[in-house]
Amino acid sequence: MTRSSRNSDLEFQPVVGPRPADEIIAQVREHLQQGRLKVGSRLPSERELSSQFQVSRNSVRQALRSLANMGLLDIRLGANGGPVVRGGGAEAVLSGLSDLYALGTIRPEHLTQVRVLLGVEVVRLACSAFDDSELAVLRNNVQEASQAADAGDLARRTSLNLDFYRILARMTRNPILELLTDAVLVLTERFVEQTGRTSNRSVMPMRRKMLQLLEQRDADAAADVMRQHLMQLQRIYLKAAPAGNAGQASAAQASAPSRPRSAKTPAAARNAAAVD
Secondary structure (H helix, E strand, O other), rough: OOOOOOOOOOOOOOOOOOOHHHHHHHHHHHHOOOOOOOOOEEEOHHHHHHHHOOOOOOHHHHHHHHHHOOOOOEEEEEOOOOOEOOOHHHHHHHHHHHHHHHHHOOOOOHHEEEEEHHOOOHHHHHHHHHHHHHHHHHHHHHHHHHHHHOOOOOOHHHHHHHHHHHHHHHHOOHHHHHHHHHHHHHHHHHHHHHOOEOOOOHHHHHHHHHOOOOOOOHHHHHHHHHHHHHHHHHHHHHHOOOOHHHHHHHHHHOOOOOOOOOOOOOOHHHHHOOOO
């Protein structure tokens, strides 16, 4: 377990404005941006912060809670607890996007547009950045997805289908692209579960073609294949999208009666609907 470290040189300035919590947040963020606070750094105690900022402990508590909700701090309990700088912050990005999606601010057309733009540039960059071991991981993913399709294992195939894009994002060596890809995929899965899955008929041929182009490091051709595939999915998803607020679809989906599923032949199982 990584131990948090206390930065003894860290000092905060007294707060003088009418919104003390906001000014506390601004000072903490400035220390993060300047590198004076790093992942694992432990802030002073609530009592010490109250003294440094010259505000009430309630104002400090409010600011720390907001910073925790942003994904910047982790409030730990116990003798060695207190506010500690978190690593990554992916949860905060996903949480914020999820809230906007649920509220209808992010609509299906926004989600699918970003997925096309992001997916195309990810594969283009991956073509020039990956190594052989990473390509082997991607090749194994495609093989396992094909086996899951043959076995009619819908849940595993869906998981592997989405992991394909995550592996590509890791191959770029760009943590921002990894974070954004993961957030978009989580929202995509949620959206597709509400509107209906896609046929697997075109997925595996696209995967195998992508592997071939990656092996050749043909970035333009790989980007073109990804663009065509994601735009096809975009048309399918938007056609199935419910009218009105996208976030309201989950309630309708939950209240819909379930239908019995008929047994599938091997060929039907391979082409059964999945999230991609």
